[in-house]
Amino acid sequence: xxxxxxxxESVSRVFTTGAGDVRALTDVSMEVTAGELVVVRGxxxxxxxxxxxxxxxxxxxxxxxxxxxDGRELSSLPEKDVLEVRRTRIGYVFQSFGLIPVLSAAENVxxxxxxxxxxxxxxxxxxxxxxxxxxxxxxxxxxxxxxxGGQQQRVGIARALVAEPExxxxxxxxxxxxxxTAATIMELxxxxxxxxxxxxxxxxxxxxxxxxxxxxxxxxxxxxxx
Numbered sequence: 126x127x128x129x130x131x132x133x134e135s136v137s138r139v140f141t142t143g144a145g146d147v148r149a150l151t152d153v154s155m156e157v158t159a160g161e162l163v164v165v166r167g168x169x170x171x172x173x174x175x176x177x178x179x180x181x182x183x184x185x186x187x188x189x190x191x192x193x194x195d196g197r198e199l200s201s202l203p204e205k206d207v208l209e210v211r212r213t214r215i216g217y218v219f220q221s222f223g224l225i226p227v228l229s230a231a232e233n234v235x236x237x238x239x240x241x242x243x244x245x246x247x248x249x250x251x252x253x254x255x256x257x258x259x260x261x262x263x264x265x266x267x268x269x270x271x272x273x274g275g276q277q278q279r280v281g282i283a284r285a286l287v288a289e290p291e292x293x294x295x296x297x298x299x300x301x302x303x304x305x306t307a308a309t310i311m312e313l314x315x316x317x318x319x320x321x322x323x324x325x326x327x328x329x330x331x332x333x334x335x336x337x338x339x340x341x342x343x344x345x346x347x348x349x350x351x
Contacts, residue, residue, distance in 0.1 A: 136186040173296070278299070
């Protein structure tokens with residue numbers, strides 16, 4: 126049986142506000158292994174984004190823990206180590222695409238490699254390979270406004286993969302796309318997960334996209350649901 130590359134053990138997240146405590150997530154457990162696509166589903170406000178933020182080290186749980194595949198507890202690492210994990214082991218795909226408007230597709234994909242101070246020649250090779258992987262080899266010089274929504278999301282996926290992470294987190298990656306484009310993006314994520322042996326976690330409330338999952342975690346009001 127494949128080992129989990131990312132595990133959440135009874136994680137909870139409570140936000141303290143002036144009006145009192147808000148329980149965004151309560152006692153949620155899950156794991157994802159190499160080559161597996163896990164979908165986290167639920168309506169808006171169910172805790173999907175909060176869970177992905179905890180899994181990716183963008184936030185820390187107030188209860189429970191998040192474990193990496195090497196056994197380290199992500200949720201208790203020093204911030205500098207968490208930053209290193211986010212740069213090298215976890216790729217992110219966002220609903221809003223998150224592209225830098227003044228940069229070309231290739232330059233957007235290159236950003237993570239610049240942060241890692243990868244050699245320029247290697248950067249160029251890896252960027253070209255990532256864009257070819259998502260079917261955008263002919264669009265390397267175009268800026269986001271010159272691309273369709275689906276193409277922009279493909280650039281976002283290429284950027285998430287260019288640092289060769291072992292875990293891919295995608296938060297409502299098809300939320301701004303029409304149903305046909307959304308289906309092609311989800312198909313691409315499924316194919317990449319299998320081909321690259323990624324552990325992928327995708328949040329969505331679209332029932333059609335859920336059909337492509339290997340396993341499904343349903344959230345309701347921050348709690349696991351049947």
